[in-house]
Amino acid sequence: MTQISGKVASSDRFKSPFSRGQSRQKQQKSLSDRFVDVMIVIAIIAVVVVVLYPLWFIIIASFSDQTKVSSGQVTIWPQGFTLAGYLRVFQDTRIWTGYRNTIIYTVLGTALNLVVTLPAAFALSRVEFKPRRLLLFLFTFTMYFAGGLIPNYLLFKQLGLLNSMWVFILPGAVSVWNLIIARSFFETSIPEDLHDAAQIDGLSLIGYFMRVVIPLSSAIIAVIGLYYFVGHWNDYFTGLIYIRDDSMQPLQNVLQSILLANQTNQMGSGNGGQNVMQQQQIADQIKYGVILVSTLPLLVIYPFLQKYFNKGVMIGAVKG
Incomplete structure (x- = not known):
């Protein structure tokens, strides 16, 4: 066991500065840039929702009772399912x-x-x-x-x-x-x-x-x-x-x-x-x-x- 740990330690000792710098950058990114990554994901999701929701609303409104559509009850899912329009x-x-x-x-x-x-x-x-x-x-x-x-x-x-x-x-x-x-x-x-x-x-x-x-x-x-x-x-x-x-x-x-x-x-x-x-x-x-x-x-x-x-x-x- 001591022999194996010595080999690992020797291999770490002979790593190039560039590889050690890369590992440190990965650690820093996982710790300090996590918040930025989360904000980017949230921004992308928000843009996708803004772009796709009008199309989704047209789809659910076409299958909904227009009384509920005009009263604002239709937001995410169809209300009063109907095929009258089609x-x-x-x-x-x-x-x-x-x-x-x-x-x-x-x-x-x-x-x-x-x-x-x-x-x-x-x-x-x-x-x-x-x-x-x-x-x-x-x-x-x-x-x-x-x-x-x-x-x-x-x-x-x-x-x-x-x-x-x-x-x-x-x-x-x-x-x-x-x-x-x-x-x-x-x-x-x-x-x-x-x-x-x-x-x-x-x-x-x-x-x-x-x-x-x-x-x-x-x-x-x-x-x-x-x-x-x-x-x-x-x-x-x-x-x-x-x-x-x-x-x-x-x-x-x-x-x-x-x-x-x-x-x-x-x-x-x-x-x-x-x-x-x-x-x-x-x-x-x-x-x-x-x-x-x-x-x-x-x-x-x-x-x-x-x-x-x-x-x-x-x-x-x-x-x-």
């Missing part, structure tokens, strides 16, 4: 048409965006492509100067895009911001040595892009794909201005028309105070249900893309 929303057959249209516009639009943006960004990232600076300037110019609403309406009318699904897809085929992010990713994150190796193997530039660059760009594809997907899903202005056929309206415009129709019924419901209060409660139920119906698909998709989202934004934006 039943009123889904009883309108237009909402299924709106869902179908939005899914079609979003899937086709996002696919076209990726097909156009990725090759364009790759071309602008190549040094041997001489006009790239001029083209990038022309792309960037459109971010600050546009024709305006009336010229766009006249242009879409002449192109035959009004009251057509293509008005949701073709005009926004390229987002300059996403193009710049993808270009920065290709310039900074794809080694040029891979291109040299691909040339030795006999690959053309298109083959190099399809077989090497695209498989290595899953992060940036997920990022700009999510950007495009959210943009198409939340597109409200296009349907409001350029679509007159109700069967072509996306989900956001259908939900807005449901809310407006309910508010109109509330205003013309009569002079009785009790009746007006009931109509207001129905309107609130529909409002909470509409918010969840329109945002639920995005809430479901985002967690699967979060790791790519964080990685792709940092690589494409910070290094660029």
Whole structure:
């Protein structure tokens, strides 16, 4: 036993000053910085609660009796569980048409965006492509100067895009911001040595892009794909201005028309105070249900893309 303790003591004696300093720092942190660590954790929890509670309140309010919601009884859990708001929303057959249209516009639009943006960004990232600076300037110019609403309406009318699904897809085929992010990713994150190796193997530039660059760009594809997907899903202005056929309206415009129709019924419901209060409660139920119906698909998709989202934004934006 004495022999073992002597070996331990000798090993401690021959430890470097750096390792002994590290152990002392760990002891000091565990003793003196514990309060700071606790305060940081409390601050993070407070921020998470502040961000998530409004969403949680909408969820529980949509399943609660609106009388208890308006009286302030609903805070953490649903009170007077009911599905009346969702039943009123889904009883309108237009909402299924709106869902179908939005899914079609979003899937086709996002696919076209990726097909156009990725090759364009790759071309602008190549040094041997001489006009790239001029083209990038022309792309960037459109971010600050546009024709305006009336010229766009006249242009879409002449192109035959009004009251057509293509008005949701073709005009926004390229987002300059996403193009710049993808270009920065290709310039900074794809080694040029891979291109040299691909040339030795006999690959053309298109083959190099399809077989090497695209498989290595899953992060940036997920990022700009999510950007495009959210943009198409939340597109409200296009349907409001350029679509007159109700069967072509996306989900956001259908939900807005449901809310407006309910508010109109509330205003013309009569002079009785009790009746007006009931109509207001129905309107609130529909409002909470509409918010969840329109945002639920995005809430479901985002967690699967979060790791790519964080990685792709940092690589494409910070290094660029």
